[in-house]
Structure formats: C-alpha cells, structure tokens
Amino acid sequence: MAEKKIPVIYTLILAIAFSAVSFVLLKKYTTPTATATEQTNGSANSEKCNYTIARLKGYNYIKPLITEEPECESKELASLKQDITALIDNEKQAGILNAASVYIKEFSTDNWTSINPGESFLPGSLFKLPVLMTILKMSETDPSLMSRKITYQPQGVVDIKQTYVTKSLKPGQSYTVKELLTYMIAYSDNSATQLLNRQINPEVLIRIFSDLGLNPPKPNAADYMAYTITTRDYSIFMAALYNAAYLTIPNSEFATSLMAQCNFKDGLLKGLPADVKVAHKFGEAGTAQIHELHETGIVYFNNSAYLITVMTKGPDLKKLAETISEISKITYARMKQNA
Known part of the structure; x- marks a missing residue:
C-alpha cells in the first residue's frame, strides 16, 4: 500500500x-454519529436514581446501547471507597503519591464507586x-x-x-x-x-x-x-468491550483475550490470587521527576466480573506499582466479602 x-x-x-x-x-x-445521552428513571441501590444511557444514533429502526449506569454512587461500595481513600491519603502524606484516582464497577449489579473522580492523567x-x-x-x-x-x-x-x-x-x-x-x-x-x-x-x-x-x-x-482522561471516562472503553456494545461480539472477545495475556504482573495481578483471571492493560507516562503509572482491568470473579481502573502519579514508578497492587488487593477482598 x-x-x-x-x-x-x-x-x-x-x-x-x-x-x-x-x-x-x-x-x-x-459509522453512525456520536450518541446523545438519554436519561431514564431507574432503581439503583434500593433508591430512586436516574440512569445515564448512551445510544448510537444514525440508524432508522434501532438505537444500539453503548453504556448505561446509575448516576448514584453505590452505598454497597461505600466502605470500600473509604478504605481506598484512606490508603491514598496516607501515601500522599508519605510522599509516595502526588495524585491517584480509582473507578470500580460491578457488572452484575451496576454498583460503582469512584475516588478522586476529578483527577485526570496522561494515558x-x-x-x-x-x-x-x-x-x-x-x-x-x-x-x-x-x-x-x-x-x-x-x-x-x-x-x-x-x-x-x-x-x-x-x-x-x-x-x-x-x-x-x-x-x-x-x-x-x-x-x-x-x-x-x-x-x-x-x-x-x-x-x-x-x-x-x-x-x-x-x-x-x-x-x-x-x-488527559479520568478513570471513569477511560473505563468506558473497558465496559464497551465487556458488554460487546461497540465492536462485534467476536472482536470484543478477541480484544479482551489479548488483554488477558498482558504480562504486567506488578500492579493489579500482584494483589490478586494467582488463579483469578484478569483482562488488563497498563500504561506509563509522566516525566523523569514525576511518573505516572496506570492500570485498568476486568477481574472475573464469582461467575461475573468487576471493572477497576487505577491511575497514579508520583516520584517512584515501582512504588506506584505497589500502590496499584494494594488497591487491587483491598478491592478483591471486599468483593469476595460482599459475595
């Protein structure tokens, strides 16, 4: 060519x-034009809560579903959020972190939580x-x-x-x-x-x-x-693959199977049992003085899965990997407890 x-x-x-x-x-x-976000009433976490629903436009008779999520942050994950927030605050005080953000979503329930959602990072x-x-x-x-x-x-x-x-x-x-x-x-x-x-x-x-x-x-x-991008926004790519909401089902399966082969072991995987399957991707960015290390993953657990995206910024890349590992460990333990 x-x-x-x-x-x-x-x-x-x-x-x-x-x-x-x-x-x-x-x-x-x-391809069909970008979605307009549609709002419908739904129930989340035993309360009335609006859902944000995004659909593709451009078709005559259908509007394919891309993403849907309750606007309300889940009360079921409030204690998990508290634990992760405490870890991040402690590591900021220790000089390990300059900034960190986490987004977690349970696919089976639509429960989600976000820590420092306003922080954005170089991907x-x-x-x-x-x-x-x-x-x-x-x-x-x-x-x-x-x-x-x-x-x-x-x-x-x-x-x-x-x-x-x-x-x-x-x-x-x-x-x-x-x-x-x-x-x-x-x-x-x-x-x-x-x-x-x-x-x-x-x-x-x-x-x-x-x-x-x-x-x-x-x-x-x-x-x-x-x-730059936030953890919650980046997680939309992962959710679209898991739900096969954008690519064809075979291509969505192929994409996640490649991520399941990702051989980065120092982050999310280090905080999980060896037999847990994870489709994940990591990314490095930043400068020689302030590094950025991020990882996103779909953790297959209890006949379902949860999505976790962690983005970090700090002076030592190895310690950032340890932070991601610890957040992964805390999250998995809580998901197991809830199950």
Whole structure:
C-alpha cells in the first residue's frame, strides 16, 4: 500500500503514549454519529436514581446501547471507597503519591464507586486500547486487514524507552496485523504500536471517542500533547468491550483475550490470587521527576466480573506499582466479602 503524508496533528495524537508517528490512511470509514445521552428513571441501590444511557444514533429502526449506569454512587461500595481513600491519603502524606484516582464497577449489579473522580492523567500506553479498537472496527469493513503482513525495520521506528518491557519484535521479520496486536497489548511493545499506527484511519480513531461519549483530542498540536482522561471516562472503553456494545461480539472477545495475556504482573495481578483471571492493560507516562503509572482491568470473579481502573502519579514508578497492587488487593477482598 502506498503511504500518504499525514498532517502533524494526526501524528501527535499518539505522542502522549508513544511519541510521534505517521499514519497511512485507508479508505474512508463511516459509522453512525456520536450518541446523545438519554436519561431514564431507574432503581439503583434500593433508591430512586436516574440512569445515564448512551445510544448510537444514525440508524432508522434501532438505537444500539453503548453504556448505561446509575448516576448514584453505590452505598454497597461505600466502605470500600473509604478504605481506598484512606490508603491514598496516607501515601500522599508519605510522599509516595502526588495524585491517584480509582473507578470500580460491578457488572452484575451496576454498583460503582469512584475516588478522586476529578483527577485526570496522561494515558500513556493505555492509549493502545483505543488503537486496538480502531483496528478491529476497521476490520469489520475490511476483513483482510487482520492478515496483512508488515515487515519490521527498526530504522523507520522511533526507539521509545519504557520501564516494563518483556517481548519485542525481531528486525527483518514479517508480522500480520493480528500478530502485531498481540505484541502491542500482551507485551505493550511500542514498535508494534508504531507499525499499527501506520495502518489506522485517524477518522475512525476519533469517531470511537465520539461514539462512546468521550471528548476526543482537539485538532491542535498543543491539545494533543496535553490530552488527559479520568478513570471513569477511560473505563468506558473497558465496559464497551465487556458488554460487546461497540465492536462485534467476536472482536470484543478477541480484544479482551489479548488483554488477558498482558504480562504486567506488578500492579493489579500482584494483589490478586494467582488463579483469578484478569483482562488488563497498563500504561506509563509522566516525566523523569514525576511518573505516572496506570492500570485498568476486568477481574472475573464469582461467575461475573468487576471493572477497576487505577491511575497514579508520583516520584517512584515501582512504588506506584505497589500502590496499584494494594488497591487491587483491598478491592478483591471486599468483593469476595460482599459475595
């Protein structure tokens, strides 16, 4: 496929995660327009509570459901929130944390809670999940995309350092797009991500944010570089995958199966029993002085699952991982107790 020169604004959208890259535009993709949020009355936590319901527009006879959630924070998770808040406050006082935010949701009950919901963070490699969803959304109209082969040549890839590295692409070897997705998500390989960036249509990437009710980065270089997101907003990507609410069911299953192979063990997984299944993704960001480490995961528990997203900021990356682990441990213990 012949490459086209891409404007700098498209290159910078992923610089927040893994430096500047170029894109190859595929044929124009269209999808129904972004949702309008609809409000209906519902019951949550044994009280009257409005539900926020988001649906896709653009169809004649249907409005596919994207997300729904009670506006009321769950009383059943109030003590869990209190415990996590105390941990975060203590670690702030100890100088371990500059900031932290947590979002937790039980899929079986719609119960949810959020700690420091107003805090926003640079997503770092968490941005690889929207990239994954973009490739999979494009494959729904172009199935051949997944089997397309790309040869890895290090000369054309920016060497981006990261703390947690396990398995990387081999120079001169060819990989299918499907294989590159595994490297990007399971091993968080930045080289694989850059190769995939050249295959995506930026319009589809932006449309995913809009369709899920999220504000996409604005078409301004400074805005792209400074793009941040909250734990609750980022969790919408994860909920959409678990509910198969945006991608096809096979693609949603494939995406979560890749996250179940993620080999980052120092965060959420460290706080859980070894036999618990988790589909998760982590991300690094920040500077040499103030690091950011985040992780999001679907924890499969008691014939259901709960979603947890933790974002942290502080001077020591290893200690941030320990904080995420401790929050995961506290959450799992409470979920087990409630069950």
